[in-house]
Amino acid sequence: MSKARVVVLEVSSGRLSVTAAAHTYGLSRQHIYRLLQRYHQGGLQAVDPRSRRPASNPRAVSDEVIAAVVLTRKQLVADGLDAGPVTLQGHLAHQGLPVPSTSTIRRILGHHGLITPQPRKRPKSSYHRFAAEQPNECWQSDFTHWTLADGTDTEILNWLDDHSRYLLSCVAYRRVGGGDVVATFTATATQYGLPASTLTDNGSVYTSRFTHGHNDFERLLASLGITQKNGHPGHPQTQGKIERFHQTLKRWLAARPRPASLADLQNLLDAFCTIYNTARTHRAHPGRLTPEQAYLALPKASPNGQPHPQFRIRHDTIDQFGKLTLRHGSHLHHLGIGRTHAGTAALILVTDQTVTVISKTGHHVLSSHTIDPDKKPTGATKTKTPADSRGICNP
Structure with missing residues (x-):
């Protein structure tokens, strides 16, 4: 029998006064009076310790939100799109549902077995991160490989705005050459304006500095007054944004049948451009902006150097x-x-x-x-x- 029941029975039977019971059992007189009140209202069971759990929890995640998190996660993964907690927050907000914290979303995903364990990574805080402050302040470029249905290897040349992550150009080639870099850059600059600078690796299609010369792309940038920046050899983190973009692109392509031809691949890339730029928010933007919204939100930067008068x-x-x-x-x-x-x-x-x-x-x-x-x-x-x-x- 619990101490509370013993005290109530002792006092209600007249064997002990409230003061004596308080002294004997180490309880306050106020608490004994509360126990007696419960006893008179609900019997002996009412004096047992009550649960301290709140009667209601206004911050509890509803079944509707849990279902939306699970279903949205599965759909995004099936479509080959990013499906992390931050991305899911954006989709929940778009659906007009309450938005839990990223830790809550991660806990929901873990409870439903939707998290793939990953090895421990270097903390993001240990990296020196930089981002352009304006659109067109810096364009990053690189190309990646993708195979067609018959096993033919292709190369996809991309131009990405550093500030907004807006995908400016995404073109498939059999093999990327220096002329292709000049062509895509010129066409992109004609559509979006000239950038203040470019950032690429040290591939021969971008620079000939290690052979002590200048290729067509370098001469073009110099004639336009555009600053050319190249990453350090063996340090791809310098072009981290476009390297990370390639992961997103390949994940999306892998969720679809292999294209039969270069033209079919380009059709896929055109569709991806629209989705990437306009249909998904980017976690780099705190305002949950799409890359297109971020690209259009601020005035564009322009080259600081003097363009060649004959260009x-x-x-x-x-x-x-x-x-x-x-x-x-x-x-x-x-x-x-x-x-x-x-x-x-x-x-x-x-x-x-x-x-x-x-x-x-x-x-x-x-x-x-x-x-x-x-x-x-x-x-x-x-x-x-x-x-x-x-x-x-x-x-």
Whole structure:
């Protein structure tokens, strides 16, 4: 029998007074009076210790929210999209449901067996992190590999805005060359404006500094007054944002059947661009913004250096004879591109004595020409790219 029952029986039978019972059993007189009141209202069982659990818990997660967390997690994983607690918070808010903390969401996922154990990682706080303060302050670029259904290896060249994580360009190639970097950069800059700087690794398509020279991309950036930055060899963390982006891209592609052709792969990439930029919030933005919203939220940065006075970009269409007409200096030049490209919309990049013609649909170099502005042209040096070696990219 509990002490509370003994005290109540002793006092109610008259064997002990309240004061004597308090002294004998080490209880306060006020507590004994409360026990007697419970006894008179509910009998002997009412004096037993009551649960200290609150009658209600306004912070308890509802079954509706738990179900939404579980179902959303499964759907995102099936679609090949990020499905961490922060991402799930954004989806719950979009559905108009209460948003639990990330620790609560993680506990729900663990209870339902939806967390894959991972090895211990280096703490994020130990990394020196940086982020551009404005859109177009820095563009990161790199390419990654993906295989087609028949096992053919392809390369996907990407341009990512450092500040907003906005995916500016995502184009599939058989093999990425230096001309492809120039072409995609030029087309992207024409659409979004020039960046203040670029950040890439030390691949030969981006830089020739280790061979003590300058490639076409380096000369282009210099002519535009754009600062070129390259990561240290063997230190991919410098380009961490685009390296992390490649994981997201490959996870999404892996959730779908392998494309049969380069054009099919490009169609997938175009769909991914829309989802990545507009249909999902990025955890790097505290306001739960999509990359597109973050890219448009602030004024764009521009190159700090002085662009070359002779640099210009023209939009034109190759005529039925496979030619383009360009006035450069004091002469009118007729550039032979090739009849196979008749009717193709093109960007004409003019710097000093070099003219580069770029497809606006395939984002690849159609031809390059060297022109002496003081003389009438006698010919042109062209570098053609087979039409079937590039993916199709919507402008």
